[in-house]
Amino acid sequence: xxxxxxxxxxxxxxxxxxxxxxxxxxxxxxxxxxxxxxxxxxxxxxxxxxxxxxxxxxxxxxxxxxxxxxxxxxxxxxxxxxxxxxxxxxxxxxxxxxxxxxxxxxxxxxxxxxxxxxxxxxxxxxxxxxxxxx
Numbered sequence: 001x002x003x004x005x006x007x008x009x010x011x012x013x014x015x016x017x018x019x020x021x022x023x024x025x026x027x028x029x030x031x032x033x034x035x036x037x038x039x040x041x042x043x044x045x046x047x048x049x050x051x052x053x054x055x056x057x058x059x060x061x062x063x064x065x066x067x068x069x070x071x072x073x074x075x076x077x078x079x080x081x082x083x084x085x086x087x088x089x090x091x092x093x094x095x096x097x098x099x100x101x102x103x104x105x106x107x108x109x110x111x112x113x114x115x116x117x118x119x120x121x122x123x124x125x126x127x128x129x130x131x132x133x134x
Contacts, residue, residue: 008117010059015120018043023125024082029059029118045125049077059118065110078109083122086115093119 010030016039017026023045027036034054037047051066060066062084067076083097086108094116096105108115 010117011057016040018045020045023127024122025125026120026122027058028120029057029062031058032056033058033061040125041128042130044128044130046128047123048074048080048126051077058121058123062109062118062121063111063113076109080124081105081109081121082124084108085119085121086117087119088116097122 012030014031014035015028016031016036018040020043025040032054033047033050033056036058037054040046049068051061051068056066061077062081065076065078083095084105086094086096086104088094094101094104096108098105104115
């Protein structure tokens with residue numbers, strides 16, 4: 001039940017742009033963590049916080065500010081978000097992050113979508129060594 005509101009399926013928005021030099025990824029909010037990891041792990045990068053399922057979208061992970069088994073050490077998913085593009089209720093696209101539009105950014109982390117629609121995100125990744133067994 002959506003109380004008369006609009007429900008949007010963002011899972012078709014799955015663009016991923018990895019910047020290996022910076023250790024960041026710009027990703028559409030509808031991308032699942034599964035797809036993100038399939039693209040970043042072979043390049044030697046990993047999502048620093050992963051919940052119990054890889055089927056959650058990046059936007060959903062931010063909206064719920066999910067945590068993983070490393071929460072006590074690394075914090076929640078939002079701890080690794082550098083930038084969010086948010087479509088607010090009045091239709092504006094607003095870039096927010098720890099250093100810009102901070103109040104909106106903090107309200108969006110764990111805000112369950114109440115601040116607007118998360119469109120895309122820039123995340124900091126963690127370097128991993130990939131060992132292939134032949």
